[in-house]
Amino acid sequence: MTGISHQARGLVARAAERLRPGSGLPREAVELLEDEAFARELATMAEAQGSDVAAVRAEATSYLDEMAAEHGDRITEQWARLGAWFMRAYDIVVDEEQIQRLRQLDRQHSLGLAFSHRSYLDGFVIPNVLGARRFSPTFVFGGANLNLPVFGALASRTGMIFIRRKTTDLPVYRLTLRSYIRQLVANRSNLAWSIEGGRTRTGKLRPPVHGILKYLVDAVEGPGSPDAQVVPISIVYDQLHEVAGMTAEARGARKRPEDLRFVFSFARLQRNRMGRAYLTVGEPFSLRERLDELHADGLTSQQAIERVALDISHRLNRATPVTVTAIVSLALLGADRALTMDEVLATVEPLAVYIDEREWPVAGAANLQDRATVRRALQELSVSGVLRQHDGGTEPVWTILEDQHLVAAFYRNTVIHILVDRAIGELALLTVAELDADAELPPGGTAQVGWDEAKRIRDLLKFEFFFPARAQFEQELRTELRILAGEDLLDLTSERAADLLARARPHLAHLVLRPFLDAYLVLADRLAEQGDAQIDDESLLADALAVGQQWQLQRKVGSAESVSLELYRTALALARHRGLLEPGPELATRREAFLAEIQDSLRRVAVIADLAVAAQPHVAVPDPSKVAR
Template sequence: MAVVRRVRDLARAALPRSVGERLPAAPPQEVTELLHDKRFQRAVALAAEEQGRVEEEVWAEVKGYLHEMSAAHDERASQGWARMGDWFLRAYDVLVDEDQMQQLRKVDRAHSLALAFSHRSYLDGMVIPNVLMARRFSPTYTFGGANLNLPVIGSFASRTGLIFIRRSTQEIPVYRLALRSYIRQMVKNKRNLAWSIEGGRTRTGKLRPPVHGILKYLTDTVQGEGEGDPFGEDAPDVQVVPVSVVYDQLHEVSLMTEEARGANKTPEDWRWLVRFARLQRNRLGRAYLTVGEPFSLRERMDELAAEGVTGHQAVERVALDISHRLNRATPVTTTAIVSLALLGADRALTVDEVLETVEPLAAYIEARQWPVAGAADLRDRSTIRRALAELTQSGVLTAYDQGTEPVWKIGDDQHLVAAFYRNTVIHILVERAIGELALLTVSELEPGAELPPGGELQVGWEEAKRMRDLLKFEFFFPSRAGFEEELRTELRLLVGEGVTEMTPVRARELLVTARPHLAHLVLRPFLDAYLVVADRLADHGDGPVDEKDLLADSLAVGQQWALQRRVASEESISLELFRTALALARHKGLLEAGEGVGSAREAFAAELRDTLRRVNIIGEIAGDTVTVGHPEPEPREQQGRQERV
């Protein structure tokens, strides 16, 4: 009850003395301006005409939507929200790069900011406003899901700049018109806007594919009047700012991992909010807010137009650009590195064994100039030991100290939690892991093998491109030219000079002497999950597939494979990973029934088995002790006869 009273009192303290409406009787400035804007009036009239409806009826609908989504910045409410945010964040010390903030404030003085943030926690909605408010940025209006518009606190939040929007609006064209117009008016008035580019919290720790809704409305705004666009001249511009928020640990991760194993999502209501608030009583370390390089949205759209990229393709390119910048801005946490080491071993390790795995990773991170959260020294024994202790205290790891020295391992049913933390850093390791597989492919070439015009080196490039295509729904890759440049950088780190030719012997030498080896640590969990889905898909032959049933079957068989050690870790048994595999299969045209599709499904599974074979070879070179069996499948008819027996 103390938590309920605390939240209630904080909300009431910030609300006006009499609460009748969500917002004061006088609507916010942007709503008033829109309702009197001639261009907006023409847009509403046009919408009524296109839908064959009475204009007054459409106007009533528009006003209702504007009232629903409108927000204001009331000083008293904002101060109360900041206090409540501090209380919700009591599990963390929030670390901010003050030099970045100082530079961003200069941009804030001259431009409207569009803050596109990564979304790992509900706490993001507390961290970002509090950090900006404490540093006297212009008021920021943040888009949030209408599912969080709870009684009392929703009214409170709308007075602090929180704009509640609906997720599914495909069948509500008038709502989309109202939202698009509201966003344009906000930008015209130089308001700062913030939204999650992912559209919701990640369930895996790494960035989700970007959602284009808000970004599409922003690009419409900065492009001004276009064909069929009722808006006119003087289109405003915004500076897009990627904002990364990452945490040492999160209380809510365990709930998200339960959903990844098939549990129903807990609805956001007052009961959920009280439980969430109670979780924050226990300290979990630090939260880190960093920003990526800002860019002018209008200039970026003009650059793309000059390249012949327009419309939805241009929006997609900008969204991917934001995602890349977010990844680049996300710092490496000690928690992520320790989780990577222990997940890769999947057995108990001493602190010296953890350091042995982490040391080459730290050297690699330093060489690639990736930021480290809190400027931590990843080679420092006390730093690693503290991370082990904190992960043990939260239950992610278990420790045993009754022998000659303490050892730590991933706790029972905690693999997905540890994977969440590891995945916050996984984006910096993917190209290196793919490069290892490319080298291995070259090393396996037989003497006298027929080679493409580019020789052995071209064989490696083609393998890297194949892996990029296989994993393109899982990770954000740069353009093909950018991807090749990343791989060249990795080869320079291995060889110490530019690479103009390669032989199987040289490729093998590079693999054996390389440090660190990453393919088995980084790629195996995802490829194992893909193979589960591919195997279940191949079981359908040429027949139809029900996607929901396929996912359920994959969960069941995946658990069996985990028990049989046919997958390396339980973290691969995840609906989130299975859904990505399903998206890849759909892209390959493998979900529709048809003559010959069964053979294509079998080929997909075979490709994954062979890829995993090579990933396991990298693990063997690295001295990996995890043994995984990926036996060749029995003929489907024979398999069926055995089951009937």
């Protein structure tokens, strides 16, 4: 156990001695094996498989022995101390008023705590925060890859349920897991799981996975079933030691296996202070009531599960606070050069005003325009090796180190969801501003042109961000444009659109959208290069990564953050959705059209970037009539 303190080694050893091999299954597992409904389900499955009932029951029992967890008082106490030791790089910040409201729910309901997943530390944060405040014991779901010797045995005695990722060929396993979750909910236990399935590699939420949620839905549906309150839990960090490894994987490095050596190395990293970790509680909702609403709207069970998953993701984004680290990273990524303190503050100021107008939460209630607060974030990023601080001139300047753009982008992306609608609104205004005087307009006039462009961008990025339904998206976009214009835009002319864009503060399209569109451009280019040939996914991704690295060196893409396998995979998903990967009529032509669409979107983003430069202090504002022409 090299690298772990003597205190921690002793803690692990003492806890391991308390494990009681052969002591039997936890209470919920025993109750499930005694349940007549579960026995009938096993018998039905045995008949369907042509198997012996006893053999199927034995198989289910072995799976229960593998996954079932419990809360041993002494082990849980020791584990909490170990978790605090792992978390020693951070101060944990929670909103106690939110926690008190959650305790009221905890007294009457089973809580389904769906959390955002940015770090392996998340599995310590939630149990420690809730346990210290005397919540009902929480069962946390984790991947079977983390069920390591000693540590896995300890964790399962503290409520950690280890589950397998791939269970397609294991019907008895799936039935057992579903039934076990049903039993936990019936006992009004609290369950916590990552709605993303695994850690984000980019800093923003990944698409939700439906496995645990589907089983939770099964547990609350049907007459006499208990309800559960779904509670989105956002966990965000000022900085993370893990980001360097994740960004290396985004550049093609092989993922390091989670073994004991990895655990010890990870624990050793936590010696270095990294600031704060913020746990924020999103808006809870009754799972049964939401399902009833969706079924009343005619949705199937699968469609309802997908909608609930998106509901959770939206609420998670809404609960995620803006960190000073994220805003500083956004400013430096946008500048792509060294900035003085005054220049950083000048860039942050309009962003801070916008965040305040939109009433987005700020982590720790920090003042984003406070000089000392921003300086501290710059210095902390410099100490961790993300930024370089140069003090040799007339005043200090900060810049992102050459190989740290993806790390800075990770921190920026933790809040990028709050900026997307505004960025799309800017492109919609630009489309109107670029209309020729004699252009043929749709029935809705110039405003309809803008809405159509906004919906096109939304469709282009729908695998990247969580957008609400179209009606709500349009309403939110109207709110963004009202903030930008200071009034409702009811009768929008090209000249008015150009004037609004020229005078907008801040300009966001180039800061928010360009990295993603640059990545899409690379993949679309490699796809178009193949004509109508069928393409292997992995070969296409490898080709995109190689060409992306080349284009970065040639400055054909805006920055290194767009050279990422994670972003290429999202672009690949979009291409597949549009039918560009399988043989079909005019495939080569459609691939070329896909490339042209992204090229034109990037051209418009570049126009916004030019306007942003013109809007900086001491730079003359261009003639609005010539902005977009």
